[in-house]
Amino acid sequence: MNLSAGITTSASFKKVDWLASLAEETKLYRIWVGEDIDNLHDIFTLTSIFLLKTSLTKVGIGITSPLIRNITTIARATAGLMELDSEERFTLGLGIGGLQDLARKGLAAEKPLQILRDASYLLRRIWLGEKVTYSGRFTLDGYSARCKFKIPIYFGARGPKLLELAGEIADGVIISGPRSYIEKATGLVKKGLERSNDPHRSFNMVVWLPTVLIEDGKGMAMAREVVSIVVSDTPKKVLKLSRIDEERTQKVRDAVSRFGVKKASELVTEDLIRDFSIFGNAQEICEDFHSLGKFGVDEVVFGPPYGLDWKSSILNVSKAWG
């Protein structure tokens, strides 16, 4: 199993620079760059900075939504990222996007399966250098990017149908959600993989959960805050499949929408933190990550908020990983 680090477009450049400069020293397998929609960095430019500042570490977008910009911009930008180094270290993660973020932009995420199916189909045709005409959610009229690339597409998925679709047509999957859901989620991906045209193809299963390093008992407040955000953004269907008592999560969801994250975090119990994040000292975090291997997980992401001291948290966890 591989250990990767996650960062998002809302991260300060100080964090970006530090992570890029230490990625190879800490032997991180990959840096995943997630998009916090309309927040600070451009996802493609930020990803280019990681690719240009490293030479061995893989770099992936995990994830961007095809709903927030023209599909051809994603095609061109990712082709450019693939071109930045000869080792082909780049991977594109596609997902629908945070439901609250999309709603804020007035975007509807109806038929998410169709959206990701169409987006990946179109991107692959554009990368093959084809002249593409298409109408539907995405409209193209004899478009060609004059390029020739094969870029792995991973789906960022939580819902059961999307997880199966990832197994069916993607090159990998980035799973997030409650810990008790991971077993179920990986099972759904495997089901899709078995049903696909090429069930024996190379396929990577990645799990990205919020991670908080607790040192001398400090860091629990941070864990509570991040869990209240995750709880409020997790689809009810996923909560149900995770067999998490709805009453416990509903209180937090209501509080987030009424009073904000800080106040809501006071309602987050240790059980909920255990359900929705990885936390503990460096050794415990690594053990928890490794325990996901039994479900067929190939890669785990040490993602924000990391811990009270983000630098030492990343260093300690990567050191404990060995």
Added chain:
Amino acid sequence: MKYGLHLNSESKIDQIVRKGVEAERLGLDSLWICDMPSQRYGPVVASAIASRTRRIQIGLGFSPFLHTPQQIVSAFYSLIKAYGERFELCLVSGDKNQLQKVGILRRSLKGIPDRLIKAKVEIERKSEEQGLNFKISLGAQGPKMVRIAPSFDGVHLNFCSPRIIEWAMNDIGRIERRDFQVGIFAPSYVYATFDRDMHQILRRSSTAVILGSSDRFLKIFEIYEELHRIKGRIDSSTFERIPQEIINEFSISMPSQKLKEYLSKIATLGVEGIVFSYPQDYSIDTIRDLARSLTR
């Protein structure tokens, strides 16, 4: 006078970067990347160039019909944080044919001048909120666009003959702001030794600019009638049928020794910068020819 080079992003990124590095070594002031739907994504190309250069200014052309103001600001945020304050934005309406190919219909492109001003204001506001500092200029050709130029920090005119520049300067009017700059952005072929193939590429490139011109603009300069006949039958040989004198209104084609004279002439009209566009960046040699011409 400031000298810039437009790098065509249809080439592979490593080739574009090599040209950019050479342009900096030769002492040019700026490099320009235009984010067009058929070419590589501008900010990624700019990032690659910036990572290998130290001082040269990097300009990015963006159409707000393809990217939201927030997306443009985000790209500048990442570039400036990583490589310092050496980036400039040029807002352009974008090529209507290319926009149509990516699903942006012509009917959605109404009120272009107003929408460009609105985008500029929003980009300026958002970038100020982020503490970013970069110039926002306008790419302009027709009378409506030239007239809104004073709302920007500068303008890049998409023609180069002194008579049209003079018309534009009159139309823009007197601008008191000292930081407002008028520049030229035109297909160019400045050569030490004439090469017919290069000249043909220049003609093709100019033809694309000319065919994108508004009828109103062409009428002002009495080239509408002639072009109207040609526009009615566009095919792969169109560029051969456009008279050289019309090509000369929109592109710079001259031997090295003539360049200084031309630059002096447009400087007297108030032009303070020039970006030599494709095919001047065709090869390292054509870039060197340009640099030698500028230092004569």
